[in-house]
Amino acid sequence: MSRTRVHNLSISLDGFATGEPQSAEAPFGHAGERLHQWMFATRFWAEGGTAGIDDAFAVRHSDGIGAEIMGANKFGPPGWPDDPDWKGWWGPNPPFHTPTFVLTHHPRPPIEMDGGTTFHFLDATPDEALATAAEAAGGRDVRIGGGATVVRDFVTAGLVDHLHLVQVPIVLGRGVRVWDGLEGLEETYAVEAVSSPSGVTHLTFDKRAS
Ligand SMILES: NC(=O)c1ccc[n+]([C@@H]2O[C@H](COP(=O)([O-])OP(=O)(O)OC[C@H]3O[C@@H](n4cnc5c(N)ncnc54)[C@H](OP(=O)(O)O)[C@@H]3O)[C@@H](O)[C@H]2O)c1
Numbered sequence: 001m002s003r004t005r006v007h008n009l010s011i012s013l014d015g016f017a018t019g020e021p022q023s024a025e026a027p028f029g030h031a032g033e034r035l036h037q038w039m040f041a042t043r044f045w046a047e048g049g050t051a052g053i054d055d056a057f058a059v060r061h062s063d064g065i066g067a068e069i070m071g072a073n074k075f076g077p078p079g080w081p082d083d084p085d086w087k088g089w090w091g092p093n094p095p096f097h098t099p100t101f102v103l104t105h106h107p108r109p110p111i112e113m114d115g116g117t118t119f120h121f122l123d124a125t126p127d128e129a130l131a132t133a134a135e136a137a138g139g140r141d142v143r144i145g146g147g148a149t150v151v152r153d154f155v156t157a158g159l160v161d162h163l164h165l166v167q168v169p170i171v172l173g174r175g176v177r178v179w180d181g182l183e184g185l186e187e188t189y190a191v192e193a194v195s196s197p198s199g200v201t202h203l204t205f206d207k208r209a210s
Pocket residue numbers: 008009010011017018019022027028029035070071072073074075103104105106122123124125126145146147148149150151153176
């Protein structure tokens with residue numbers, strides 16, 4: 001049975017997965033790159049990086065994944081739907097290597113990239129998008145790649161089986177928060193926390209059998 005997973009979603013102590021305002025120059029707004037410093041230090045990200053707790057969590061991002069779903073604001077800065085040549089932030093060989101479904105109210109034809117990534121653009125409910133992505137994943141799992149809005153929507157819809165968040169010890173004060181509307185989440189998920197010597201805390205939420 002295909003599972004739906006979130007990995008490496010980095011949040012501030014106050015629950016923001018991005019700062020503001022998002023722009024082409026500052027994709028994470030005033031957060032800059034502070035939410036992901038823990039990941040940049042790992043072997044998962046760069047040769048010669050660390051091989052400890054952070055790396056052990058980070059590498060799970062790709063294991064057994066057959067498709068990704070992401071939000072329009074992860075795919076590009078505000079206004080990208082007006083640019084017919086926009087193909088995402090990641091260059092010719094994006095790090096997804098699977099069919100990748102961009103949820104947007106401005107769909108366009110698919111874009112085939114190098115390395116196995118094809119971007120598909122969907123205006124669909126979370127249930128419909130997941131059904132489409134699961135079929136494309138061919139029995140493997142579907143990753144919900146963010147940002148905060150899309151992760152929150154899929155969790156709210158009861159569609160996420162495994163949620164891995166990385167709490168970074170910074171306070172952003174503003175941006176887009178993951179937790180809004182998710183009161184009582186711990187009742188439907190088994191929650192574990194692992195502290196890393198790097199200063200971040202890995203939080204995992206695994207859906208309880210109903
Ligand atoms: N902290 C992390 O680990 C992490 C991970 C990934 C991304 N990010 C960052 O998070 C930010 C993006 O997050 P976000 O919360 O602003 O936005 P998002 O979740 O990426 O995208 C939300 C947008 O997607 C479109 N959308 C969502 N659901 C839809 C549906 N069912 N049907 C059609 N369109 C739908 C809508 O855009 P339209 O109406 O405009 O089409 C909506 O405004 C970026 O800064 C990104 O870099 C952070």
